[in-house]
Amino acid sequence: MSTENSTLVKLNNAGFKQNDKWLVEGVSLTVEKGKIVTLIGPNGSGKSTTAKIALGIYKNIEGSVEKYTNKVGYVPQKISIDWTLPLRVYDFMLLTENIKDEAIDEALTLTGVIHLKNKNLGNLSGGEFQRVLIARAISKQPELLVLDEPVQGVDYTGEIALYELIKRISDTLNCGILLISHDLHTVMTATDHVVCLNGHVCCSGSPMDVAKNNEYKSLFGEQASQILSVYEHKHDHVHSDEGEIKKN
Amino acid sequence: MFDDFFIRALFAGIGIAFVTGPLGCFVVWRRLSYFGDTLAHSALLGVTMAYTLDLNIAISVFLISSVIALILIQLQKKTNLPGDALLGLLAHSSLAVGLVVIGFLAFIRFDIMGLLFGDILAVTTDDLIIIWTGGAVILLVLKLIWKPLFASTVNYELAEAEGLNPDRAKAIFTILMAAVIAISIKMVGLLLITGMLIIPAAMARNISDSPQKMVIFSIVGGLLSVVLGLYSSLEFNTSSGPSIIAASLVLFILSLFKIKQSIKLKN
Numbered sequence: 001m002s003t004e005n006s007t008l009v010k011l012n013n014a015g016f017k018q019n020d021k022w023l024v025e026g027v028s029l030t031v032e033k034g035k036i037v038t039l040i041g042p043n044g045s046g047k048s049t050t051a052k053i054a055l056g057i058y059k060n061i062e063g064s065v066e067k068y069t070n071k072v073g074y075v076p077q078k079i080s081i082d083w084t085l086p087l088r089v090y091d092f093m094l095l096t097e098n099i100k101d102e103a104i105d106e107a108l109t110l111t112g113v114i115h116l117k118n119k120n121l122g123n124l125s126g127g128e129f130q131r132v133l134i135a136r137a138i139s140k141q142p143e144l145l146v147l148d149e150p151v152q153g154v155d156y157t158g159e160i161a162l163y164e165l166i167k168r169i170s171d172t173l174n175c176g177i178l179l180i181s182h183d184l185h186t187v188m189t190a191t192d193h194v195v196c197l198n199g200h201v202c203c204s205g206s207p208m209d210v211a212k213n214n215e216y217k218s219l220f221g222e223q224a225s226q227i228l229s230v231y232e233h234k235h236d237h238v239h240s241d242e243g244e245i246k247k248n
Numbered sequence: 249m250f251d252d253f254f255i256r257a258l259f260a261g262i263g264i265a266f267v268t269g270p271l272g273c274f275v276v277w278r279r280l281s282y283f284g285d286t287l288a289h290s291a292l293l294g295v296t297m298a299y300t301l302d303l304n305i306a307i308s309v310f311l312i313s314s315v316i317a318l319i320l321i322q323l324q325k326k327t328n329l330p331g332d333a334l335l336g337l338l339a340h341s342s343l344a345v346g347l348v349v350i351g352f353l354a355f356i357r358f359d360i361m362g363l364l365f366g367d368i369l370a371v372t373t374d375d376l377i378i379i380w381t382g383g384a385v386i387l388l389v390l391k392l393i394w395k396p397l398f399a400s401t402v403n404y405e406l407a408e409a410e411g412l413n414p415d416r417a418k419a420i421f422t423i424l425m426a427a428v429i430a431i432s433i434k435m436v437g438l439l440l441i442t443g444m445l446i447i448p449a450a451m452a453r454n455i456s457d458s459p460q461k462m463v464i465f466s467i468v469g470g471l472l473s474v475v476l477g478l479y480s481s482l483e484f485n486t487s488s489g490p491s492i493i494a495a496s497l498v499l500f501i502l503s504l505f506k507i508k509q510s511i512k513l514k515n
Contacts, residue, residue, distance in 0.1 A: 055409040074409040081402055085277050086456045095399045096410040120457060146409070 006033045007068055008144045008176040009054050014063035016049050023049040025062065026200045029193075031144060031176040036167070038179045038187045040210075041197035042219060047180045048077050050197065051146050054178055069144050073137030075130075077148035077180070083122040090117050093136050107139035108132070110165055112158070126153035134162065138169055145169070145177045159183070163190055184220065254482060256376055257368035257435070261474030261492065263379040264432045264444070267386050269467030271428050272449035273459070274421065275442075277401050282332060283320075284442040286339040287429050290316040291438045292346030294430070295363060299356055300349075306378045306430045313426035316342060321422075366437035366489030368481060375434055382431045386424050393417045398459065437489035447496040448473060454503035469499050 008031050015025030024046025031037050031054070039047045052058050053065060055074060081087070093104045108114040111131040116124060124132065130153050137145055147166065151159045163183075167190045170177050181187050187194060188207040195204040196216050203213040210216050275284055294309030301308070316338055323334050350358055362370055390397075393416075400407035400414030407414040429441050436444050448469035449462070456462035477492030484491075 052405070052409075055405075057405050057408045070411045072410050074406055076403070076405055076409075079403055079406070082277065082279075084279075084453070085402060086453065086458055086462055087402065088458055091458055091460075092402070095402055096395070096407060096412055140410075 005068075007031075007066075008033060009068065009178070010066040011050070011054060012064045012066070014050075014053050014061055014065055016046075016053055016058050016061050022199065024053075024197065024199060027053070027063075027195075027197070028201070029195050029204070031178050033143070033176050034170060034174045035192045036170050036177040036179055036190060037193045037195065038181055038191040039195050039197055040181065040184065040187055040220075041202070045197045046199055047197055048148050050195075051148050051178060051180060055146055069142075071140065071143040073140050073142035073145045075133045075137045075145075075147045075150045077152070079133070081121065087121045088118055089113070089121055089124070089132050092121050092132065093139060095136065097140050099139050103139050103141070104135075107135040110138070111135040111162065127155060127158065130154050131158070131162070134165075138173075141173055141175075143173075143175050145175055147177060148180045149182065150179070151181075151183075159186075166190070253369055253371065254478070256371045256373065257478055257488065258475070260371045260376055260379050260435050261478055261488075262471060263376070263383045264428075264435055265448075265470030265474050266467055267383040267428050268432065268444045269448060269452075269470045270387070270390060270463045271424060272445035272470070273452070273463050273466050274397065274401065275425075275445045276449045276453060280425070281442055281446050282335045282339075284425060284429070284445050286320070286335045286342075287313045287316060287426055288433075288438045288441040289339040290342035290346075291429055291433050291441075292363065293342050293349070295433070295438075296346055296349045296353065299353060299358075304374075304378070305434065306375070306382065309433055310426050310430035312342075313429055314423060317422045317426055361487065362437070363433075364437050364439045364489075365487040366433075366435050366440065366492075368435070368478060368488035370434050379431045379435075382427060386427050386431075389420060390424060393420050397421055435488060436492060437487070440489040440493050443493040443496065444470065444473075447493065447500055451496065451500040451503040454500075455506045469496060472499060 010030045011027050014027050016023050027050050029037060039050055041047050049058070053061055055072065056065065056067060089108070090104065093099060093108070105114060108117055111134050113128055113131045113135060116128060116132065121129070121132070130151065134147070134150055137147070150166070151162050154162060163186045166177065166179070169175065179191070188211065191207055193204065194207050194210040196202040196210055196213070196219065198219060202215040202219060203210055275281055290313055291309045294312035295305055297303065297312060298305040298308035320334060320338055323329070324331065327334070350360070359367065396407055396412035396414050396417035399412050400417060404414055432441055432444065449466045451469045452462045452465035456465055473492050473496035476495035478488060480486065480495065481488045481491035
């Protein structure tokens, strides 16, 4: 069970209001070391806002945030970088912390973009840039990773590989991960705790609990709960790159 | 070989170029050229204050520019006016007030042209000390805040999320801007200081592929502009400020050929 000192970030009844409109309210959640917490919910349900509250980007919030670490890696959902800056992938990797060259190479290799190291950031495709963003966040060896739609724009096989990588990172680095994802498949396979948002917390718990919840069903439709059964069938084997089946 | 004043001017210009190089890069990256203009225009008020209260010009310009920067931040919070309108308001009203106050100070002989466009004859040994010590402090502080300032220039939320305190870096950078204007006003003149910040940095952007390179090229460009500009100022008896800026413009135009080449290579 959780002890106090394995907690990385804790939201207590937190909410954020912009121009007199609540973006999200009454969110309580805890991210612990080695655990993956996933936020799901429709567009505009406050997932990114919740992540930003947890990161301390929003200052005037309702409720409270307790953050117990400063070693944070963040992959934002939207990133607008001004291309008046001459910036290579390598420079971007050093953006918030001085990281050793070996660690940079390792992270770029893990996400499959080491060949882009000296390319200009502005010349990357959306998927390539997303891989660089993930590499940057993990190369810092953070205690807390906040990933907001980390695999958007990444091709399908890459997507699976990156989710596996994220899972592996949470195991090897023992870091806590706050993940936002639209992909219910991955949510249900790799997550310890799911929080379903729709301006407030609809329901939360283990992936199983949430999938059975009626509010979840009404938000995502009957199909969404069937995903779970698909997933359960999948669970006893994985596919290698060549497509052959490997038993777990 | 040279008159003493020319050597002084040369050293003053070199000191200024070392500081405007890296700061100018941030002005270009953060789109602050109009902000630089506003601070520079307000410097006229600082100069008049220096004459009325018998203060050092650099110090009083620094104080007034910092106050104007603070007023700007307050106005941004309290009004719904867009940023460029506020900058224009402060730039022109402080310039106007400065000129009006000069009118009242009829008992002092003002060299308005020198104030607006720079005057190499005006650089004293004291000015040199202020430029070099002030410049060294500015560069040292910039080095200290480089990481958070640069990270938040690339992306504010990343810097904030990963604990770099970008707001503090931004506030300190604003003070550095006021300081660089204060030390370079005599040399370049208040209408042209922003050119000294922007043009070498813009030139450097054309020929660099990394932020470090851009800073270095920006400094080199500034140094060349100062040397070329001051020699031609001596030769053709022109004001120092316009001569330096014109030299930097020539360098910028030359750098465009490099862009043309790299575009050709891509196609």
